[in-house]
Amino acid sequence: MSNKINRLRGMYDVLPSETWIWQRIEEVIQEVFDSYNFQEIRFPLLEETRLFYTAIGEATDVVEREMFSFNSRSGTSLTLRPEGTAGCVRAVIQNGLCNRGLAQKLWYQGPMFRYERPQKGRNRQFTQVGAEIFNIDNAQADAELILMSARLWKKIGLPNIRLEINSLGTTSARIVYRKVLIDYFKKHLTVLDEDAKRRLETNPLRILDSKNPGMQEVIKNAPLLTDFLDDESIRHFSQLKEILDECGINYSVNPKLVRGLDYYSKTVFEWITTDLGAQGTICGGGRYDSLVELQGGKPTPAVGFAMGIDRIVELIKDLKLWSQPNSVDAVLIADKTVNPRFINGLSEKIRNCLPKLNLVVNLNPSSFKAQFKKADKLSAKFAIIVGENEINANIITLKSLTDKEFGQKELHFDGFLKIMSQYK
RNA sequence: GCGGCCGUAGUUCAGUUGGUAGAGCCCAGGAUUGUGAUUCCUGUUGUCGCGGGUUCGAGCCCCGUCGGCCGCCCCA
Numbered sequence A: 001m002s003n004k005i006n007r008l009r010g011m012y013d014v015l016p017s018e019t020w021i022w023q024r025i026e027e028v029i030q031e032v033f034d035s036y037n038f039q040e041i042r043f044p045l046l047e048e049t050r051l052f053y054t055a056i057g058e059a060t061d062v063v064e065r066e067m068f069s070f071n072s073r074s075g076t077s078l079t080l081r082p083e084g085t086a087g088c089v090r091a092v093i094q095n096g097l098c099n100r101g102l103a104q105k106l107w108y109q110g111p112m113f114r115y116e117r118p119q120k121g122r123n124r125q126f127t128q129v130g131a132e133i134f135n136i137d138n139a140q141a142d143a144e145l146i147l148m149s150a151r152l153w154k155k156i157g158l159p160n161i162r163l164e165i166n167s168l169g170t171t172s173a174r175i176v177y178r179k180v181l182i183d184y185f186k187k188h189l190t191v192l193d194e195d196a197k198r199r200l201e202t203n204p205l206r207i208l209d210s211k212n213p214g215m216q217e218v219i220k221n222a223p224l225l226t227d228f229l230d231d232e233s234i235r236h237f238s239q240l241k242e243i244l245d246e247c248g249i250n251y252s253v254n255p256k257l258v259r260g261l262d263y264y265s266k267t268v269f270e271w272i273t274t275d276l277g278a279q280g281t282i283c284g285g286g287r288y289d290s291l292v293e294l295q296g297g298k299p300t301p302a303v304g305f306a307m308g309i310d311r312i313v314e315l316i317k318d319l320k321l322w323s324q325p326n327s328v329d330a331v332l333i334a335d336k337t338v339n340p341r342f343i344n345g346l347s348e349k350i351r352n353c354l355p356k357l358n359l360v361v362n363l364n365p366s367s368f369k370a371q372f373k374k375a376d377k378l379s380a381k382f383a384i385i386v387g388e389n390e391i392n393a394n395i396i397t398l399k400s401l402t403d404k405e406f407g408q409k410e411l412h413f414d415g416f417l418k419i420m421s422q423y424k
Numbered sequence B: 001g002c003g004g005c006c007g008u009a010g011u012u013c014a015g016u017u018g019g020u021a022g023a024g025c026c027c028a029g030g031a032u033u034g035u036g037a038u039u040c041c042u043g044u045u046g047u048c049g050c051g052g053g054u055u056c057g058a059g060c061c062c063c064g065u066c067g068g069c070c071g072c073c074c075c076a
Helices: A016-035 A049-056 A061-065 A085-094 A139-156 A171-186 A194-202 A204-209 A213-221 A231-246 A309-318 A340-353 A368-377 A388-393 A413-423
Strands: A046-048 A069-071 A077-080 A104-113 A125-134 A161-167 A265-273 A281-287 A302-308 A330-334 A359-361 A382-386 A396-400 A408-411
Touching: A016 A104, A016 A139, A016 A309, A046 A049, A046 A085, A049 A061, A049 A077, A049 A085, A085 A104, A085 A125, A085 A302, A125 A139, A125 A309, A139 A161, A139 A231, A139 A265, A139 A281, A139 A302, A161 A231, A171 A194, A171 A204, A194 A204, A204 A213, A231 A265, A265 A302, A281 A309, A302 A309, A330 A340, A330 A368, A340 A359, A340 A382, A340 A413, A368 A382, A382 A388, A382 A413, A396 A413, A408 A413
Parallel strands: A330 A359, A330 A382
Antiparallel strands: A046 A077, A069 A077, A104 A125, A125 A302, A161 A265, A265 A281, A281 A302, A382 A396, A396 A408
16 A cells, blocks of 8 residues: 555546536537537647747746646657647647638637646646637627637526626737836835736736735726727727627626736636635636737737636536436346346347447346345336246346336337337 | 645544544345345444654654645636
């Protein structure tokens, strides 16, 4: 026992008792995304480190101290992807998916890695599902992503979630605002904490997000990004709000919502729950019109979001939103004296005729009583009973474990099939 | 990276001022031998997270370490 190896910190095993939740979420997502005609794209978990430097931004926390990076044998620095957009954009450029101005609606799914302190709703390996729209610059694209996610929450049955939106303006508008903001905070240096001072040079917009009570006054009086927005961004933002209103999506505008990755411009949004403690964001995204060009592609407007599947699974478990369906249709109960050859022969014959039937064959011969108990524990609908009597008379005894009226019937194989095929 | 709480059977936990460990659930078997609830008997399980130290003696005290939870931070 002393030489047993445990899983790495912040990693987790998904056990059979909850894999069904993951599978069902994946089904629902696929269904909803299909209905909006998004297509799945798959790209590597491992990329060159400099991809994330350029895409996410060198001054962000993700890049500064949260990446799983190491050198390859040839000496190139590689990184396990901390998010999906950078790799997705790389794949789009490399495969020419957006050449000739073609619109692309893509989605992806898979594990991401960030070297953080584990907490409820925060792991070092976590699963994200993301969706991206390339080559559409209007607010309709932003809206469609929000509407699609809203539909997903509805299908999953998530309560207590709210939508926050904001506009960061075009990159040029933001550069102007950034300067104004730096000047403002420099006038109030004494009130700023260490974190804020550090960010003053790197990412001043994030200072607005601080929860430090001592800084709330300065933050409250800081110049608002909203006042620096260019006309185009304002028009874009109000169009988005119009569409959301029309479609009955509730939201609140949070002027301080800035998000941590450098590539966003114009629209940003977050879906937030109050049921997960400190890690309340289950989905976040926004527009990133200059990222494709920044990564060496043709100038291509784009917008996207990513959601944390782990957090959604956590919610479904905590709030008991779903209940596990019983999947076992029938259990084959055979007397100990019955030859295994016959048991497997029969079960295979049944499977040939009823391919969708979930049939459990007890591989561990025990008493009838024990086998019935087990069938009951599996919530099986039927017991298929085979003993000496049945074999001698060439019949099968079928007993309903849920319907008393059905009771138990002695049947020839054809009659048995006829009844069972009504259930599967 | 910082702070607080915690780590005992498969699981949830109890373990009193330090005297080499218990309960419920679960699981297995049984209650006139081919039938599932409930009930009633019977039974199995632990290097008390790991490594040091103090002590005649440590699950309990001290140090370290690993891991978990919660908050900060960050984000999905």
